[in-house]
Ligand code: NIG
């Protein structure tokens with residue numbers, strides 16, 4: 001990103017500005033669309049970079065010398081001291097199950113003792129256990145738990161997150177979750193993009209006649225959610241023993257007819273043709289893909305569908321099976337990364353942790369992982385023209401890492417490297433304060 005960029009100096013006129021300065025490095029992909037194949041690792045790294053924000057947008061990214069030449073000394077502009085850290089685009093978590101109530105640590109303990117996720121689910125635990133706790137929780141309780149998770153997300157550098165329903169599984173309870181997302185979005189800085197996931201599981205009251213539940217989704221839940229503007233996307237858990245390819249196609253077609261674009265949990269534990277269905281429907285993403293077939297990979301590549309990989313589930317479920325990230329990249333499929341934040345299969349809000357798993361276990365380079373957490377994730381939410389890279393014109397969503405260069409994002413594992421988070425040109429989070437009562441001896 002050599003050379004000066006953005007409008008000339010002196011916009012003045014009461015503009016709200018922020019200069020992020022004294023950075024060791026700015027590291028960012030470029031562009032307004034997903035990057036695939038060799039371009040998946042295309043990250044620009046600018047030594048001694050600065051970022052100038054004005055009225056919530058980025059107006060300049062480049063070296064300090066270029067900024068002075070283009071914008072002058074900017075004596076009145078507020079500064080954020082980067083303290084020789086590294087600035088990257090705000091992370092985009094494009095697959096989360098955010099608004100639930102309750103926790104499942106005893107199932108986790110059972111898994112540690114050898115039971116599988118599927119065995120626990122078949123015995124009435126798993127997703128249905130969280131459906132029970134979310135149905136019985138009042139709105140205030142779900143909101144409080146959701147806000148707490150959002151606090152963790154922000155502290156870990158997430159500035160935009162997708163958030164799915166799917167623990168309600170009735171019209172009233174799906175609406176309760178989606179309305180909680182809408183309220184939470186107004187009460188904290190992380191921007192939320194809501195997804196309807198009524199087809200996450202068949203609820204107990206419809207187990208004897210699953211067709212009735214699919215009718216309920218298509219005839220009542222989708223139309224009502226769309227009419228109220230409570231979701232932008234429709235998702236289905238397409239998996240052996242959950243929803244078949246034909247059932248998933250029906251729900252996603254219905255969602256699309258109501259303006260909810262498709263995304264899909266595909267081929268998580270078994271290859272059921274989920275990736276092929278995602279390609280057929282032009283889904284925004286095919287997610288999980290631990291068991292995707294070569295045909296599925298070819299179908300995603302042919303349609304340019306993004307593979308949204310969730311290595312937290314392989315890790316947390318102790319599957320020792322990882323999505324074939326390198327084969328996907330080599331086939332030209334854009335790869336994005338997300339937490340899958342949920343109480344069963346991936347209990348984390350931390351995208352830096354996901355980056356560490358992606359590098360160590362999926363075999364991505366650090367640059368490929370950064371693109372997966374930012375631009376490619378933003379593209380699955382139709383937000384790549386707005387976020388996902390640090391470029392003039394985009395929203396000023398910036399994470400400053402306590403790291404001398406990008407590589408420390410994965411190299412320094414098991415810690416949270418995020419020092420500051422800037423959302424829309426304002427610093428909204430800063431880490432690492434000692435308690436005021438501490439006195440050095
Ligand atoms: O994405 N795969 C389906 N849904 C979640 C798990 C949800 C749960 O266990 O509560 C997932 O892994």
Ligand code: FE
Nearest residue numbers: 095097265340
């Ligand atoms: Fe999921």
